[in-house]
Amino acid sequence: STDMCNIKAGSTITLEFHEEEDRGSRAIEGKHYGPCIAYLSKIEADGSPIGFFKIFEQGYDSSSKKWCIDDLNANDGQLEVTIPADIED
Numbered sequence: 001s002t003d004m005c006n007i008k009a010g011s012t013i014t015l016e017f018h019e020e021e022d023r024g025s026r027a028i029e030g031k032h033y034g035p036c037i038a039y040l041s042k043i044e045a046d047g048s049p050i051g052f053f054k055i056f057e058q059g060y061d062s063s064s065k066k067w068c069i070d071d072l073n074a075n076d077g078q079l080e081v082t083i084p085a086d087i088e089d
Contacts, residue, residue, distance in 0.1 A: 004043070004047060007083055008083070009083055009084060009085050009086070009087045009088070010082070010083060010084075010085035011082070011083050012080055012081070012082045012083070013080070013081055013082075013083065014078050014079070014080050014081075015038065015078070015079045015080075015081055016077050016078050016079075017072060017077045017079065018077045027069070027072045027073050027076070027077035028069050028072065028073060032069060033067040033069050033070070034059075034067055034068070034069055035057060035058060035059040035060070035067065035068050035069075036056070036057070036058050036068035036069065036071075036072060036079055037054060037056065037057045038054070038055050038056035038057075038079075038081045039052040039053060039054055039055065040052065040053060040055050040083070040087070041053070042088070055081065055082075055083065055084055056081045056082075058071070
């Protein structure tokens with residue numbers, strides 16, 4: 001995508017995931033269990049990425065016996081991620 005938004009380092013953002021355009025739907029249907037992973041990249045003036053790096057990963061929680069996808073569905077497709085405070089604005 002060529003869409004960009006300015007977000008300050010250390011901010012918490014909410015990402016939203018849905019299989020369909022209808023935001024009333026579950027994020028991921030069926031038995032598609034797995035982790036949630038978010039990446040960032042510094043960008044050139046034209047929006048071209050300069051190397052991606054991971055800022056978030058949530059997998060399987062053995063104490064609750066749930067995957068991140070279970071939490072994502074329970075939160076209507078929303079996932080809060082904190083942008084690292086030590087990156088350049």
